[in-house]
Amino acid sequence: MSRVVIGVDLGGTNLRTSLISSEGVILDKHKEATRASEGWGKIVNRLIQNIERQQEIAIQKGMSVVAVGVGAPGVIRVDKGIVVKSPNFPDWNNLPLKHELEKVIRLPVMIENDANAAALGEQWRGAGMGIGSMILLTLGTGVGGGIVLDKKIWHGADGMAGELGHMTIIPDGRKCGCGNSGCLEMYASARGIVQSYEDALGVSTTGMQSAITSAQVYQEARNGNARAVKVMNDMGCILGIGIANLINIFNPEMVVIGGGVREAWPLFIDFTRMEIKKRAFEVPAARTHIVPSKLGDDAGTMGAAATALQGAGWN
């Protein structure tokens, strides 16, 4: 009987659950709304239902599920399978998610941070296949990061390593939600891009919902709007400063850029590369492949599956 795993990507918006072979082939996938506001009890129940559904599908296919991996946003104690806290789930305080799932599912469950899971997914079956050292930057609403060294996630002493969106780029720059000023996230995220465009227009939406979206800024730039073009070029430069730092620090084989901002790739990447060339050491800069993510929305479940396989000692 063929052995498979289940990878879960528990996002603030979507809950994705995939049945994945030990070779990294997605055999079935399901997506539904997370409904984070319903509280942890209901969400955990929904997680269990989704996992059980994939278990049934596996049985129908004549396969046996050997482990489950879950990627969740926030601070995760990977060793204990605890969600310490999560920006998307305010009532999750030291939630023993591994334990809650294992007592019903009766399979080994591994919990991982969502950005780390996405990084591992890209390394296992995405842009970084065969690559040992890889840094993932997800440019979404915020900027997340995952560090893969020797094909494994570097978690750090508290499981909080890889907060790459909170490198200081402009010491006296924009105030970030994390308490710092001038974080990469404040310029290279979708939100940061919208703010830069609003700054360029001379409008301010501080404290209000912005009237424009990042997708509109990209479209304006594609249409040749000089302000929007400059916003995207400047964003590319700031991203380049951050990546140049990561290159000088890690000398990695690859940097993968994921998240929704990746859609605007041609609008910023030349400026990113130019800045890297200007700022990073020549040999490691030439070595590092800077590429867009390949798995897109499947990176999280794929990485959760890889986590499950690593946890089960299979990978």
Added chain:
Amino acid sequence: MSRVVIGVDLGGTNLRTSLISSEGVILDKHKEATRASEGWGKIVNRLIQNIERQQEIAIQKGMSVVAVGVGAPGVIRVDKGIVVKSPNFPDWNNLPLKHELEKVIRLPVMIENDANAAALGEQWRGAGMGIGSMILLTLGTGVGGGIVLDKKIWHGADGMAGELGHMTIIPDGRKCGCGNSGCLEMYASARGIVQSYEDALGVSTTGMQSAITSAQVYQEARNGNARAVKVMNDMGCILGIGIANLINIFNPEMVVIGGGVREAWPLFIDFTRMEIKKRAFEVPAARTHIVPSKLGDDAGTMGAAATALQGAGWN
């Protein structure tokens, strides 16, 4: 017969050679001038003489040397034992140092970058004893770095990881010799401190040998000279931005600060800690011990010895 190793710290100024037990006790040490300008042939011969002298001392003590480790400045191919290039030894281009030494010494020789060796030394028998993840910053003429993860040096794809002095702190700041602008090294090194003091005085020595030394700046600050005090405070803040980045990236257990600037510790460390508190995530910031190096001038030979032991499969 007790087994020992020899650790060599080949600096631009001094050549240090120590006989070190497998428990990390220095049994004998010797220091002499490197005389870098004499060219690689003479320096390699002197290296061999120093190693052979320690071998003889070991024999007199009834001990047997089982391996040699050498820390050298510059880009090192650790796997092949080649010095690719070195700022201190302009005629060392792809020098197969391991091979050159092994053919005479007839012992396994491991080559490591000097900052990495110092980091490993501090982790093995210095400030970071028992610590798994540790970042070393050496604030000397320049700023060097070494990254210890899971008790091993992270070398990166080309052996060039850990160039922590070349993180960008001030994107449009001082022009650095590496080609970048605003590198940590331009502010937190002895040279950077002198430049900041000259800037504060309104004198410029660009292209000239500076008339003042970093030690004089520290002394002025200790004497209460307001300009010198401010220079040291500002240097502390900039160092804090760099360390906050490293904390958000690595979530390490410890950051060790070595190099000559460490002598001025009380003049900058409060500002460094304040900046870290302001900029890094709370949990990893509270976790990270920020400490001065403990081994001082012995860090390099101690780490070279650790490299030799790791290479020989003993550690």
